[in-house]
Amino acid sequence: MAYKENYPSALLTEAVEAISSLPGVGRRSALRLALHLLKQPSENVHHFTAAINDLRDNVRYCKCCQMISDQDYCSICQDPKRNHAQICVVESVRDVMSIEATGQYHGVYHVLGGIISPIAGVGPSDLHIRELAGRVKAFPDASEAEVILALSGDVEGETTAFYIYRQIEESGIRITSLARGLGFGDDLEYADSLTLGRSILNRQTFKP
Amino acid sequence: MAYKENYPSALLTEAVEAISSLPGVGRRSALRLALHLLKQPSENVHHFTAAINDLRDNVRYCKCCQMISDQDYCSICQDPKRNHAQICVVESVRDVMSIEATGQYHGVYHVLGGIISPIAGVGPSDLHIRELAGRVKAFPDASEAEVILALSGDVEGETTAFYIYRQIEESGIRITSLARGLGFGDDLEYADSLTLGRSILNRQTFKP
Numbered sequence: 001m002a003y004k005e006n007y008p009s010a011l012l013t014e015a016v017e018a019i020s021s022l023p024g025v026g027r028r029s030a031l032r033l034a035l036h037l038l039k040q041p042s043e044n045v046h047h048f049t050a051a052i053n054d055l056r057d058n059v060r061y062c063k064c065c066q067m068i069s070d071q072d073y074c075s076i077c078q079d080p081k082r083n084h085a086q087i088c089v090v091e092s093v094r095d096v097m098s099i100e101a102t103g104q105y106h107g108v109y110h111v112l113g114g115i116i117s118p119i120a121g122v123g124p125s126d127l128h129i130r131e132l133a134g135r136v137k138a139f140p141d142a143s144e145a146e147v148i149l150a151l152s153g154d155v156e157g158e159t160t161a162f163y164i165y166r167q168i169e170e171s172g173i174r175i176t177s178l179a180r181g182l183g184f185g186d187d188l189e190y191a192d193s194l195t196l197g198r199s200i201l202n203r204q205t206f207k208p
Numbered sequence: 209m210a211y212k213e214n215y216p217s218a219l220l221t222e223a224v225e226a227i228s229s230l231p232g233v234g235r236r237s238a239l240r241l242a243l244h245l246l247k248q249p250s251e252n253v254h255h256f257t258a259a260i261n262d263l264r265d266n267v268r269y270c271k272c273c274q275m276i277s278d279q280d281y282c283s284i285c286q287d288p289k290r291n292h293a294q295i296c297v298v299e300s301v302r303d304v305m306s307i308e309a310t311g312q313y314h315g316v317y318h319v320l321g322g323i324i325s326p327i328a329g330v331g332p333s334d335l336h337i338r339e340l341a342g343r344v345k346a347f348p349d350a351s352e353a354e355v356i357l358a359l360s361g362d363v364e365g366e367t368t369a370f371y372i373y374r375q376i377e378e379s380g381i382r383i384t385s386l387a388r389g390l391g392f393g394d395d396l397e398y399a400d401s402l403t404l405g406r407s408i409l410n411r412q413t414f415k416p
Contacts, residue, residue, distance in 0.1 A: 008283065008301070009276045011263045018259035021252075023244055029232070035301055036231055037260055038267060038276075044229075045264040049257035051226035052245055055219045056253040059246060068217045068246075075216065093243055097216070 007031075064135070066111040066128045068093050076100075076108055083107040085145040089132060089164060091115045091157075095150065107148070110135065115151065116160040124163055133167050142173040149177040215239075272343070274319040274336045276301050284308075284316055291315040293353040297340060297372060299323045299365075303358065315356070318343065323359065324368040332371055341375050350381040357385040 007013040012034060020030035037045050061067065062074035065087075069075070076082055076096075086107025090096055096109050112127040132147075139145045147168060151157035165175055181199035182191055191199075215221045220242060228238035245253050269275065270282035273295075277283070284290055284304075294315025298304055304317050320335040340355075347353045355376060359365035373383055389407035390399055399407075 007276075008305070009267065009278045011267055011278065012276055014259045015263040018256045021256065022241055024237070024240075031302065031305075032232075033230055034260075034263060037264060040264075042264055045260060048226045048229065049261050051219075051222040052242075052253060053257050055223040055242060056245060056248075056250055059217065059219055068215075068220055070217045070219065093216070094239065097239075 061111075065109045066113060066131065067096055067109060081106070085139065086148065087132070087135060087146070088148040088150050090150050091152065091160075099150065107146075112160070115156045116163055117156045127160075129164060129167060132164065136168045136171050136173055139171075139173070142171040146174040146176060149175065151177075153180060269319075273317045274321060274339065275304055275317060289314075293347065294356065295340070295343060295354070296356040296358050298358050299360065299368075307358065315354075320368070323364045324371055325364045335368075337372060337375060340372065344376045344379050344381055347379075347381070350379040354382040354384060357383065359385075361388060 007016060012031075015034040015037075016027060016030045019025060019033050020027045022030075025033070037048070060069050060071070062069040062077055063072050064077040065074060067074040067076065071078075077084075083106055087110050088099065088105060088107055089110045089112060090099070091112055091114060093111060096111060099105050099109075110128065110132045112129065112132075114122050114127050116122060116124055116127065136142060136145070136147065147164075149161040149164060151161050161177060169175065180195070181202060182188070182195060188196065215224060220239075223242040223245075224235060224238045227233060227241050228235045230238075233241070245256070248256075268277055268279070270277040270285055271280050272285045273282060275282040275284065279286075285292075291314055295318050296307065296313060296315055297318045297320065298307070299320055299322060301319060304319060307313050307317075318336065318340045320337065320340075322330050322335050324330060324332055324335065344350060344353070344355065355372075357369040357372060359369050369385060377383065388403070389410060390396070390403060396404065
């Protein structure tokens with residue numbers, strides 16, 4: 001027998017298949033991880049799997065912005081120092097974490113939980129767009145508030161941004177999107193021509 | 209608050225810490241995997257963790273060669289077509305799988321379960337060397353049999369090979385090690401000088 005396709009144990013096969021179902025983990029890495037876990041003390045492995053089960057079973061989402069939270073409302077939505085009239089709309093939990101890490105934003109968020117993608121079978125009703133529209137409607141004067149569409153620059157992101165725009169434009173709320181242009185420190189020579197072209201058209205007043 | 213260090217939920221923090229304890233998985237990848245698992249149906253996640261627990265709790269090792277097995281003896285040790293007078297000594301389960309994948313070996317194995325490494329605190333008694341000596345002693349005529357030391361070419365591998373050699377040389381068994389030299393398809397120009405030097409000294413008769 002050769003192990004080209006099969007593993008020496010059904011238990012190992014099951015574990016490798018489970019681990020290789022993770023994104024970006026091939027069968028070789030999965031085998032390496034399975035054999036690593038096999039060498040660990042039993043309680044470490046149980047702690048590892050319990051942490052994952054616990055996350056999946058007991059995670060809660062903020063009732064306002066749909067961010068992961070341990071309480072009914074997340075710490076950002078509960079923070080009186082944040083600007084609650086400024087809602088940054090993002091695709092995922094990770095985007096909130098990325099923006100928070102910049103330290104440049106002091107408003108609140110709205111996590112869509114995905115992006116409109118006909119190929120992946122994700123439509124507007126699968127996302128938390130209705131909840132966003134509800135939040136916008138709840139402003140006593142929407143013209144004092146702002147929605148920042150912080151979505152990816154690809155087709156899905158643009159589609160989702162446009163869909164949301166159509167849903168909330170009647171409210172008269174200020175709708176903005178992230179600045180697009182050359183990255184800081186980027187070299188003109190290596191910039192893609194679409195980005196370079198747009199950053200010429202959308203040039204800014206020079207502030208020395 | 210910023211998420212530079214903290215995650216928005218204690219459950220997420222726990223899961224990310226557990227996942228990033230895996231070798232080669234940083235905190236960024238761990239977060240990505242945790243958020244991926246969070247999106248999966250609950251039963252998929254439970255299946256994932258159960259497969260890992262099951263492997264750790266119920267794995268068995270061959271009573272002869274210490275290979276992972278679902279039975280008391282592994283399929284290789286049980287195979288009457290294999291040459292049971294030829295024992296290939298390897299560090300790990302993965303090495304057995306690598307050699308089996310070549311399809312070039314028809315003897316049996318002995319898995320040490322590690323390598324002698326004073327730095328990692330692994331001594332001879334932590335490995336299955338006594339069991340190997342027992343197998344060698346059990347041959348009615350050891351001079352008819354062979355032990356192939358298929359260990360890494362680094363210091364730990366050489367040390368382990370030498371230790372095993374000293375343990376079994378008295379038996380008179382034939383002791384061999386893997387051929388070392390240029391890899392097939394290797395370019396002379398890019399070979400390291402140690403390997404190149406050795407492959408000149410250990411040159412083989414040309415067989416066209």
